[in-house]
Amino acid sequence: MKESELLKCQIQEWYPRFRRVSFTTNIHVLPESFISFLLQDGLFLPRSSEAMPCRTTATCPELQAEDYHHWKEEDEEDDEPAIPSFPELESKIKASIEQLGGSVIPKLNWSAPADTAWISCSGSLKCRNFDEISLLLKASDTLSHDLCHAFDACEDKTRDRPPVFVLALKKWYDLRPEMEFRAFVRARYLVGISQREVTSFYPSLLETEEYYGSLIADFFVDSLCEQFELENYAFDCYVTKDGKVKLMDFNTWGGSTLPLLYSWNELEEKHSALLENFEENHNSKNISSFAMLRSCGYRVEVRIVKNEGLVQPSFRANSGVPIDLVNKGPGSAWEEFVQKLEEDVGHEG
């Protein structure tokens, strides 16, 4: 993956040209002070924050008013970190949310804070105000990757971060996860399509995968193939009830993009074998574009989870649990625990 490819996959780069075929999105450039706030250690909310329901005055009769006020005062004595405020950004975001119908899903240049849905009151990425957005952005490990490590996997790495960070607010829709797909494009040929949410089995896809594959292939030919600059990439899309395909996102070929139900090697091989096999089997020559291949009857493979037993573990399984549970490296709590256990067993023996 090259830096230029990663930069082209930023939402502020592609959205203005593909807005007709995407979900409505407003894009705001983020001030550097807000980026510093996101990068600061710790997760804290201003007292006025509307990200969580407020603590109400106790209604329990056993709890004497006196006790309650005593505890409250103690609470308020706690050291509260200095919390910056961003009134100008906040008012822009407020207006933007209203204009988008009252609910949005936030995302930075490349990623949504999908690993933090568990922290929000709704259990989803649906946000109705600036505080909810700040909470999700600040708590997200995925976004720390966007902020600090996005270029680490670039073979020609010269930078640590993009020139600007943006906050994209996408109008919220109640999407059906089985209608989301990731499509893989190699040298401008669509080589495979995968169910996007691979942690579940959706029986309805068993009958319809070919139909969806054909809708997505037509969408690729009509709206992306010649219009998007990159030769190699993946795109995420959504098929609506009336059979329209909506572009959700462009991702790099490789890097941090997950190949889902394929492996990258397999996708490379599929591309190498594509023209050769097709020309042999169909007795046709000089296929020079995916559109031509398609007009000769080529069908793109759509991979889906075919039964309950084949669902994949969630790549977010490590989010939402204490770091001590996940980190097993040297000096970790796990290592300490195992050492202690070994010592105890040694003493007993």
Ligand SMILES: Nc1ncnc2c1ncn2[C@@H]1O[C@H](COP(=O)(O)OP(=O)(O)OP(=O)(O)O)[C@@H](O)[C@H]1O
């Ligand atoms: N407009 C929307 N309304 C409701 N949910 C949405 C919307 N857009 C995206 N989502 C949900 O949020 C998820 C993540 O969205 P998106 O693809 O924009 O983020 P991402 O970080 O780029 O994901 P990935 O890294 O997997 O490509 C989607 O899979 C979808 O379920």
